[in-house]
Amino acid sequence: MLALMKLKKGKGFVELREVEEPKIKDDEVLIQVMAAGICGTDIHIYHDEHSYWPPLILGHEFSGKITQVGEAVEGWKKGDRVVAEPHTQTCGVCQYCRSGRLQFCPQKRGVGWGQDGAFASFVKIPAHLLHRIPDNVSFEEAALAEPMAIAVTGVLERTRVEPEDLVVVLGPGPVGLLSAIIAKAEGAAKVIVSGTAMDVPLRLKAARKLGIDYIVNVDEEDLSEKVRSLTGGWGADLVVEASGSEKAINQALEIVKRDGRVSVIGIVGKKNINMEWDKAVFKAIKVIFSFSSSPTSWERGLSLMATGKVKISPLISHEFPLTEWKKAFGLCEEKKTVKALLIPS
Ligand SMILES: [Zn+2]
Ligand SMILES: [Zn+2]
Numbered sequence: 216m217l218a219l220m221k222l223k224k225g226k227g228f229v230e231l232r233e234v235e236e237p238k239i240k241d242d243e244v245l246i247q248v249m250a251a252g253i254c255g256t257d258i259h260i261y262h263d264e265h266s267y268w269p270p271l272i273l274g275h276e277f278s279g280k281i282t283q284v285g286e287a288v289e290g291w292k293k294g295d296r297v298v299a300e301p302h303t304q305t306c307g308v309c310q311y312c313r314s315g316r317l318q319f320c321p322q323k324r325g326v327g328w329g330q331d332g333a334f335a336s337f338v339k340i341p342a343h344l345l346h347r348i349p350d351n352v353s354f355e356e357a358a359l360a361e362p363m364a365i366a367v368t369g370v371l372e373r374t375r376v377e378p379e380d381l382v383v384v385l386g387p388g389p390v391g392l393l394s395a396i397i398a399k400a401e402g403a404a405k406v407i408v409s410g411t412a413m414d415v416p417l418r419l420k421a422a423r424k425l426g427i428d429y430i431v432n433v434d435e436e437d438l439s440e441k442v443r444s445l446t447g448g449w450g451a452d453l454v455v456e457a458s459g460s461e462k463a464i465n466q467a468l469e470i471v472k473r474d475g476r477v478s479v480i481g482i483v484g485k486k487n488i489n490m491e492w493d494k495a496v497f498k499a500i501k502v503i504f505s506f507s508s509s510p511t512s513w514e515r516g517l518s519l520m521a522t523g524k525v526k527i528s529p530l531i532s533h534e535f536p537l538t539e540w541k542k543a544f545g546l547c548e549e550k551k552t553v554k555a556l557l558i559p560s
Pocket of ligand 2: 306308322
């Protein structure tokens, strides 16, 4: 089969290669990949800026159907439509594994960076990581189950959305936009998504299509003023930081109300940033950091898709065959995509 591989450590070294189809173990299933999303992580691995164990096949956001079932697997059969948590090679015995928080296991070597991933016709996955795709959700939509789970983990599980909240999402990437629509679906009164001028043609346009209440281009409009005017001067109940920008992080402290909540999902990509620490103290802000996805967030995310409360299709901006991966990676890097999918099969 054709597979997009990172061949060795260093910048670049990503190539299409003809490789053997994976051979499954007793507790695994083989999945024919129907759609696979390109994520910032894939771009970071391309540039040697993320941990990975080459040579391996990239790709951790995917949907597909089961084509082969291991001897010891129960409850799954050939033809089942599935997505899978990427939490492979967890130890099973540490405090995180034993309490169902697989994403934090120090032994974890996830699909697409720690072992072969989904930018190929087939991927093998341990059956305990599978989730069923609801009948009314397409393979393309289901390929966003992983970023969806990340948004659910950060915004609904680790932080909270309260009824009638005013929620501001900073950064209109896929996880930011998903955070905004799930906040709305879970009862927020008003949701604002903010981005910069470069986000206007695609990502802020997608926010509009998703029915987000207010869309702010911070290069042209004063976000703080907007929040003040919508809250009688009090500030936002919840700010979701999904941009990883230092400027936006300081803006989060500015626009959140006293005793308000900040949910941090964005990665800044550098060791230190300047932030107004005392402002956060004096406002008694509850800052909650989040990383990766909990097993429970997958079912909740898929359920939000199935009920139609969260529409995914406006987020899918591009689809490419595997052979056009270079073009696809280039567009992602230039932020000229919302979510680009590779279709390997
Ligand atoms: Zn991802
Ligand atoms: Zn563990």
